[in-house]
Amino acid sequence: MNIFKQLLSLGVLVLLSACSDTDDPFERIQKLRAIGVAPTPIALAPQPGATFTLTVYAAVPLGSLVTAESSLDDASRYALSVPVSLVPGSESYTEHSTFRLFQARFVMAVPPLEIPSDRGFLALRYAILLRSGDEEEKIVGNTTLYPQGSPALGWQPPTASIATPLDGNIENKQKIELKANFSTQIEGENLRMSWFVTSGNLRNRRAKETIWEKAGSGPQSVILTVRGLKSGALAPPQILDLNL
Amino acid sequence: MYSKNPWYLWLGLSLSALFNLTFLGTAVQAAPKSVGENPVTIKVRVKGQGDGLSRVEVKVGGQKLFTDPQGELKVTLPKEGNLEFYRRGYDPLVVSVKDLMGGDSKEVFLFPATPSGDEIVVTGVRRPEVSRKKIAVEEAVKVAPGGDPAQVPKLLPGVQSNNFSPEVVVRGSGPQESRYKVDDWAVPYIFHSIGNISIIPDQLLGDVEFSSGGFGPQDGNATGGVISLKTKNGVPERNQTEFRVNIPIYSSIYHERAVSEGKGKLAVSARRSYIEKILPTILKKVNEERGMNLTVVPYFGDAHLYYEKPRDDGTVKILGLYSYDGLRLAFPTASAENEDGQGRFSIKDSVYLLGFQYTKNLGDNWSISTSPYVSDVDRKLDILSNRIYVGATSLALQGEATKRFSGKKRLFIGSEIIHYWGRADVFVPRPDFNDPFFDFEEAPKVKSKVTQSIDEIAAWTAYDFDVGPWFFSPGVRVNHSTRIKRSDVDPRLNGRYQINEDNQLKMAVGQYSNVPEFAEVAKDFGNQNLNFIKSYHYILGVETQWKPSWVTDFQAFYKETKNLVRSDPVTNYANKGERINFGAEAFIRRNLTARLFGWLSYTYSQNRERDNDQETYRNSQYDQTHILNLVGNYKLNAVWEAGGRLAYHTGDTFTPVDGAVYNANLDKYQQRNDPKTRFFSKRLPNYHQMSVYSTRDFLYDTWKLGLRFGIEFLAFSPQATNVQYNYDYSKEQYNTNVPPIPYIELRGVL
Numbered sequence: 001m002n003i004f005k006q007l008l009s010l011g012v013l014v015l016l017s018a019c020s021d022t023d024d025p026f027e028r029i030q031k032l033r034a035i036g037v038a039p040t041p042i043a044l045a046p047q048p049g050a051t052f053t054l055t056v057y058a059a060v061p062l063g064s065l066v067t068a069e070s071s072l073d074d075a076s077r078y079a080l081s082v083p084v085s086l087v088p089g090s091e092s093y094t095e096h097s098t099f100r101l102f103q104a105r106f107v108m109a110v111p112p113l114e115i116p117s118d119r120g121f122l123a124l125r126y127a128i129l130l131r132s133g134d135e136e137e138k139i140v141g142n143t144t145l146y147p148q149g150s151p152a153l154g155w156q157p158p159t160a161s162i163a164t165p166l167d168g169n170i171e172n173k174q175k176i177e178l179k180a181n182f183s184t185q186i187e188g189e190n191l192r193m194s195w196f197v198t199s200g201n202l203r204n205r206r207a208k209e210t211i212w213e214k215a216g217s218g219p220q221s222v223i224l225t226v227r228g229l230k231s232g233a234l235a236p237p238q239i240l241d242l243n244l
Numbered sequence: 245m246y247s248k249n250p251w252y253l254w255l256g257l258s259l260s261a262l263f264n265l266t267f268l269g270t271a272v273q274a275a276p277k278s279v280g281e282n283p284v285t286i287k288v289r290v291k292g293q294g295d296g297l298s299r300v301e302v303k304v305g306g307q308k309l310f311t312d313p314q315g316e317l318k319v320t321l322p323k324e325g326n327l328e329f330y331r332r333g334y335d336p337l338v339v340s341v342k343d344l345m346g347g348d349s350k351e352v353f354l355f356p357a358t359p360s361g362d363e364i365v366v367t368g369v370r371r372p373e374v375s376r377k378k379i380a381v382e383e384a385v386k387v388a389p390g391g392d393p394a395q396v397p398k399l400l401p402g403v404q405s406n407n408f409s410p411e412v413v414v415r416g417s418g419p420q421e422s423r424y425k426v427d428d429w430a431v432p433y434i435f436h437s438i439g440n441i442s443i444i445p446d447q448l449l450g451d452v453e454f455s456s457g458g459f460g461p462q463d464g465n466a467t468g469g470v471i472s473l474k475t476k477n478g479v480p481e482r483n484q485t486e487f488r489v490n491i492p493i494y495s496s497i498y499h500e501r502a503v504s505e506g507k508g509k510l511a512v513s514a515r516r517s518y519i520e521k522i523l524p525t526i527l528k529k530v531n532e533e534r535g536m537n538l539t540v541v542p543y544f545g546d547a548h549l550y551y552e553k554p555r556d557d558g559t560v561k562i563l564g565l566y567s568y569d570g571l572r573l574a575f576p577t578a579s580a581e582n583e584d585g586q587g588r589f590s591i592k593d594s595v596y597l598l599g600f601q602y603t604k605n606l607g608d609n610w611s612i613s614t615s616p617y618v619s620d621v622d623r624k625l626d627i628l629s630n631r632i633y634v635g636a637t638s639l640a641l642q643g644e645a646t647k648r649f650s651g652k653k654r655l656f657i658g659s660e661i662i663h664y665w666g667r668a669d670v671f672v673p674r675p676d677f678n679d680p681f682f683d684f685e686e687a688p689k690v691k692s693k694v695t696q697s698i699d700e701i702a703a704w705t706a707y708d709f710d711v712g713p714w715f716f717s718p719g720v721r722v723n724h725s726t727r728i729k730r731s732d733v734d735p736r737l738n739g740r741y742q743i744n745e746d747n748q749l750k751m752a753v754g755q756y757s758n759v760p761e762f763a764e765v766a767k768d769f770g771n772q773n774l775n776f777i778k779s780y781h782y783i784l785g786v787e788t789q790w791k792p793s794w795v796t797d798f799q800a801f802y803k804e805t806k807n808l809v810r811s812d813p814v815t816n817y818a819n820k821g822e823r824i825n826f827g828a829e830a831f832i833r834r835n836l837t838a839r840l841f842g843w844l845s846y847t848y849s850q851n852r853e854r855d856n857d858q859e860t861y862r863n864s865q866y867d868q869t870h871i872l873n874l875v876g877n878y879k880l881n882a883v884w885e886a887g888g889r890l891a892y893h894t895g896d897t898f899t900p901v902d903g904a905v906y907n908a909n910l911d912k913y914q915q916r917n918d919p920k921t922r923f924f925s926k927r928l929p930n931y932h933q934m935s936v937y938s939t940r941d942f943l944y945d946t947w948k949l950g951l952r953f954g955i956e957f958l959a960f961s962p963q964a965t966n967v968q969y970n971y972d973y974s975k976e977q978y979n980t981n982v983p984p985i986p987y988i989e990l991r992g993v994l
Contacts, residue, residue, distance in 0.1 A: 026578070026971035037908035073905065075916060078686050119688065127905075141908035190581045194911045204537055204576040206585030225911065229581065229685075232909045 027205040029059045029099055029196050029223070032066065032132040036194075036225045038234040039143045043152040046122075050110040052143045054084060056128055057237050058102045059196065059223065064132050066091070068104040071127035073140040079123035084108045097219030097241040098198045102130075108143060121146050142232055151187075152231070158184040158191055160226035160235040165242070173244050176212040178202070182226045182235065189228045196223040220244050285349040288315045288329060290356070292993075294946030295482055297354060303328040321345065333357055335882075353945055356882040374738055374750040374783050374799070376455040381476070383836050385446045386877045387887055389935070391952060391989065393452050394434050394442030397471055399873045399889065401799070401829035401845040402456035404866055406896065410435035413866040414456050415803055416825030416851035417468030417779070421758060425463075425472040426563065428615035428642065429599035430662075434471060436544045436569055442473065443546050443567040443595070445513045447486060447498045450476035456829075457801060458752030458783045461704035461719035461736050462644065462658055467756045467779035467805055475550065475561065479509045487992040492522050494544070508553035516545040537586065539574040558604035558611070568594040578912040578971075579685055581628055590626040595619065614643035630684070633669040634762070638662055652710045656719070659703040666696045666762055674769055674816075685910055692768040698727040700759065706736075713742040723776070725759045732757055732776050746790070752783040764809050764817045771817040779805040797831040810855045823853040823864055834876075842876030842887075863924040869894040870930075883943065888936040888954075895928035895964070904973035913972045928967060928978060934958040950991035955984050 024030075035057040044050045060066055068091060070084045090105035108126055115122045123142040130137045146152040164179035180193055195205045199216035212222070224238040288300045288311050296315025301308060304319055304327050311317045321327075321341050329337040334354040344350045377400055384393035397412055398405040404413035411419030411433075424434045426444055434442045451474040455463075463470045483501040490496075496515035503510045520543040527538055546567035553560045570592040577587035599617035606612060622635040644658035673687035706719030717738040724731040736754030743749055758777040764770045785799030808821030827849030834842050848870055852861035870893060877887030902921055904913040937954025957963075964978035 024970045024975065034906040034908065036911065075905075076686070078688060138905040139908050140905045140914075191583075192581070192911060193583075193585075204585040206576060206578065206580040208583040208585070210585065227909070227911060229910070234908075 025201055027194075027196050027202045028200070029198050029221075031061065032064070032130060032135040032137050033059045033196070034130065034137050034139045035059055035101070035196065035223060035237050036227060036234045037126075037128070037139060037141050038157065038236065039141075039232060041153075042155040042157060042228075042231050042233045043121075043144050043146045043150070044110060045148045045150070045153055046110060046113050046115065046145050047148075048112070052108040052110065052124075052126075053087075054106040054108060054126060054128070054141075054143075056102075056104045056106065056130070056139065057225075058130055058137065059099045060102055060132050062095070062098060062100055064100070066102040066104075066130055066132045068102075068106075069129050069131075070106065071129040071138060073125050073127035073138075076125050076140070076142075079125035079142045080113070081125045081127070082108055082111065084126045084128065094239075096239055097221045097243075099221060101237070101239065110145065113145060115145055115147050120150075121152070144232060155186050155231050155233060157231075157233040158182055158186075158189070158226050158228055158235045160193070160224055160238055162222065162224050162238050162240050165240070170242070170244065173215060173217075174213065176215055176244075177209070178212050178222065179209045180224050180226070182208075184228060186228060186231050186233075189230045191226050192229055194225045194227075196225075197221070215244055217244050282345060283318065283320045284344055284347065286311075286317045286319060286327075286344065287349060287351045288317070289351055289353050289945070290334075291353040291945065292356070292941065292943030292948035293482070297331060297334070299331065300334075300354065301330040303330075329354060351945070355943065374458050374740070374752045374785055376453060376459065377797075377831070379452050379454070380836060381446060381449045381451060383841050383877070384452050386885065386939070387842070387875045387889060389889075389956075390441050391446070391937075392441040393446050393449050394444065394471070394473055396452050397454040397469075399843075399845060399875050399891075400454055400456070401797075401831050401847045401871075402469070402801070402849075403454075403847075404868045404871060404893065410437055412469075412471070414469030415801060415827070416823065416849060416864060416866050417803075417805070418866060419468075420761065421466065421777075421779075422468035423463055423466035423470045425470065426565070426597070427472075427475055427561065427599070427601060428613070429563065429597060429601075429617045429619075430640070431565075431597060431619070432595060432621050434473060436546070436567070437542065437571070437593075441494070441515075443565065444473050444475075445496060445498055445515065445546075445548065447500070447513065448475055448511060448548060448550055450474050457781045457803060458736075458738060458754060460656075460717065460738065461706050461721035461734065462656070464660075464702050464704075464721055464723055464734070465700070465758055467758045467777060475552070475563070477552065477554070477559070479507065479552075479554065485994040487994075488989065490989040491987065493517060493519050493987075503551075504553055508551065511550040512548065514545070514547040517543050519543070537574075537576060537584075539572065541572040542570070544569040555604075558602065561599075561601040563597065563599045563601075565595070565597040565599075568592065578910075579628060587628055588626070589628075590624075592622075592624045594622045609648040610645060611648075612643060612645045614641075616641050627684075630672045630689070631670065632672055634667065636664045636666040636762070638664045652708055652715060654708040656704070656706040656708075658705070660701070662700045664696075664698050664700070666698065667694070668696075668762070668766065669693045683907075683910075683914055686907075686914075690769045692766065694767055696762075696767075698725070700725045700727065715740040715742070723757055723759075725776075727759055727762070727765055728772075728774050728776070730775060732778075743786075746788055748787045750783075750785045750787060752781060754781050755779070756781060760809050760817070760819075769816055771812070771815045773815070774809060774817060775807055775819045777805065777807045777809065777819070779803060793835050793837055795831075795833045795835060797833070798829070799831075800826075800828045802826040808853075820856040821853065822857065822861075823851070824861060825849060825851045825864075839879045840877070842874075844875075845871075845873045847871040862922040863897045865897065865924055867894075867897050867924065883941040884938070885940075886936075886938040888934060890932070890934050892930070892932040895930050897924035897927055898967055899923045900926040901969060901973045901976070906972070915969075915973055928964045931963050932959055933963060946994075948993045950989075950993065952989040952991070953987065955986045957982050958984050 038055045040053045072081055074081050084106040087105040092103050094101040122145040125142055128139045160182040163181045164177050170176055182191055195202050197212055198221045200212055200214040203211045220242050222240045226235040288297045290297055298311055298313045298315055300311040302317055305322050309317055321344055325341050326338050335357045337354055379396050381393045384396040385391055388396040397403050402415045414422050424431050453472040455470045459470050479502050480500050486498045488496040494515055494517040498513040500511035520541045531538055549564035551562040573589040574586045576585050580587045597619040601615040603613040617640050620637045625632040640662040642660035647655040671691045673684040674690050701724045704721040706717055708717045719736045721734040734755040734757055738752045741749040756779040760774045765772050765774050782802040787797045789795055803825040805823040807819035809817050810821040812818035830846045832844045851864040851867040853864035854861050872892040874890040879885045901915040902917045904915055907914050935956045939952045942949040962980035964980055965982055966979045968979050969976055
């Protein structure tokens with residue numbers, strides 16, 4: 001149980017790490033960045049012909065192009081790796097103030113499988129590779145199979161919206177308050193939210209309410225994603241374009 | 245005396261002004277009223293204690309008189325002139341007759357003298373075990389990190405330590421592979437997690453014994469080393485109370501007194517941290533400056549009750565100990581599960597111990613020592629939505645009988661029976677230590693609630709004997725554990741060859757066993773068919789006494805450990821890991837004299853490990869190739885001391901991250917490494933640090949105020965303490981944010 005002593009030391013390391021500066025925070029979009037993957041449906045029963053559709057979201061700087069292709073992830077010990085295939089012509093871009101949102105759809109054909117009785121579900125691993133210029137982003141994730149009759153087969157994705165700011169009328173542009181609204185109907189589902197911004201820093205990109213500091217002037221954008229940790233579902237990304 | 249060194253005088257006066265104290269010279273109480281020939285009783289006392297001082301030579305006119313055992317002297321004062329006071333170990337004092345007039349009795353205080361050069365106070369005791377080192381608390385309390393004697397093994401050969409972990413690694417064996425004891429009572433750990441202090445206050449300690457390997461059969465369930473904190477024996481001559489204020493970590497109170505009509509000793513102490521009160525204020529400023537929401541609340545405390553009664557034919561000791569450590573941590577994290585985006589940790593670790601020790605001479609050169617104890621360890625850990633609550637109550641019955649024969653011949657026969665009532669309530673991801681980047685958010689969780697009773701039984705014998713210049717101590721230990729339902733036998737041998745009066749050749753060879761941890765044999769997530777972890781120690785060394793004040797000790801060691809517990813995809817755990825540690829150590833020691841002591845310790849070691857016998861050996865987790873510690877303390881005069889430590893070691897190993905993938909379910913990046921990349925294949929930069937300190941005693945008539953101040957973590961350049969990555973692991977950088985940390989500690993001794 002040396003782990004206890006190690007974790008106590010963790011407190012000191014967290015303190016030290018917190019004191020280190022980084023000019024490359026998680027929340028800032030300055031290069032090819034995966035935003036999320038929305039599976040449809042959220043869960044399936046194993047049956048012949050069953051397929052998941054995976055919608056991939058990524059952000060890239062204006063003018064950049066993205067190529068998407070299927071990949072494999074054999075590193076996971078907790079899910080069965082299953083290949084996916086790109087839906088031809090499904091790639092598209094949505095232009096925003098300082099970036100473009102890339103979307104593409106992939107299909108995962110569910111092979112004949114049995115669900116282990118001890119866990120009650122089976123996780124299938126997908127892997128997708130995005131490229132933009134010299135940059136590369138490998139995206140992995142799980143979809144899940146549940147037995148026939150499971151309530152999971154009726155799960156719906158969470159909903160999410162940006163509550164604050166509502167428009168570009170922001171008084172204090174050095175400290176911009178961000179608030180999210182979200183909901184889910186899945187019992188026992190913990191939602192994980194993620195904020196992305198195109199400049200500056202966020203105090204806490206996982207918080208429902210946070211502060212956006214040192215945002216740049218001119219056109220800027222905020223992205224909110226909300227996903228279910230139990231279901232793996234993703235609410236469509238919410239994007240707010242601002243002129244600061 | 246003080247005017248000889250202007251720097252000293254300046255500093256002394258500055259501190260005197262700072263604390264509004266007078267410390268120059270000696271005090272004589274009461275002002276004179278008249279001059280004349282008067283009888284008076286003079287009480288000569290020790291400055292800073294108030295104790296009477298016997299056999300003080302007092303020159304009155306042409307007479308030479310001496311104080312009685314209580315430090316008193318009845319004398320008829322002349323009409324004028326001076327009285328002179330002399331005693332070895334104290335500054336001479338001249339007092340005018342005028343200052344002694346005006347009453348029936350007067351008190352005179354003698355100031356402790358500046359020590360004289362090279363008088364040896366304590367030297368290391370040669371012990372049969374070749375790698376055992378004994379450091380007197382007088383030394384350890386001055387130079388050890390935090391002024392805590394229990395930390396002193398970190399400065400000895402064969403020991404690796406890390407700045408932010410209180411644990412020690414002994415000749416490449418992890419902290420859990422060593423044994424920790426207070427006298428003969430086993431404790432799960434001896435260090436508090438913060439504050440650089442052990443769970444036993446230094447005032448209770450007499451010695452710290454440390455064996456880095458090759459120890460005798462009396463110690464089991466350890467394949468690394470043994471750290472033994474020895475309580476201070478003897479009945480105090482005077483009652484004493486000490487208050488200590490350490491800024492910014494903790495405060496303590498300690499009291500010891502003679503009891504049982506002066507034949508016994510009772511000591512009580514309590515310590516409590518207050519850094520948990522100070523840190524939030526500091527963090528509030530950091531949070532505001534950096535726009536963070538960070539909470540770090542470490543805390544600890546302990547309390548002790550100690551009783552000792554020496555008897556004509558033995559000793560009785562009782563120790564009650566309660567110690568706790570904890571940490572509450574909240575910070576923004578990618579793994580946050582709540583709307584506020586904060587991850588929360590809460591850890592609390594506590595241990596109770598009630599130990600009894602009874603030693604008795606039975607006659608016919610037989611003696612026995614029995615030291616039963618009851619202890620309870622409780623550990624509670626909440627991390628995000630996971631929990632680990634584990635604990636164990638144990639009852640140990642142990643004892644050893646010794647028969648002394650002629651010469652150095654001695655026979656030891658001992659046994660111990662420890663019964664554990666273990667308990668666990670866990671809801672955690674199933675660990676996979678084969679995966680260097682195990683992600684607890686993805687792993688399937690295990691829920692288990694178990695109670696378990698187990699016994700660990702051992703018996704041992706050893707026989708010391710000499711043949712001419714040779715000395716041998718063969719022994720054997722038999723172990724049985726119901727935790728793994730197995731028994732084994734560990735033979736061990738220590739030997740010495742007296743080359744000449746000053747040089748000894750020494751060697752040790754032995755087999756050592758360790759029982760796997762509770763979690764590794766747990767019903768739901770362990771493997772109940774595990775075996776003992778086995779280690780084989782081979783040590784060869786030479787010890788030289790150059791002069792009474794200088795000793796050197798050079799050793800070479802080879803250690804092979806098998807049956808290390810490693811994760812297994814089928815059985816959860818298996819005894820399939822192996823490790824090899826070998827190297828050489830040098831220990832050059834200037835023994836404690838009245839003015840100076842110190843040592844230089846150097847260790848060269850190679851530490852290699854593999855997770856199964858199909859692999860080739862790689863760096864182990866603990867592999868500091870070179871470790872150097874230079875330690876020194878100098879007593880400037882009776883009240884000032886100064887010292888410091890210089891530490892250098894090869895950078896710690898770590899497993900590099902070769903890349904990362906974005907996990908869309910969790911919205912975070914997960915590390916990946918190339919299968920060709922070996923665990924612990926990279927190193928942090930080599931590390932060095934210095935610590936300097938000074939102590940000053942302010943002596944009042946009947947009490948003393950001690951001041952210790954210093955700076956930790958001094959370095960010639962910023963030192964890397966750990967490696968950290970940016971969010972997608974595309975940038976690797978070292979954390980070099982530890983600044984020099986000043987501290988100050990006040991000790992009031994009444």
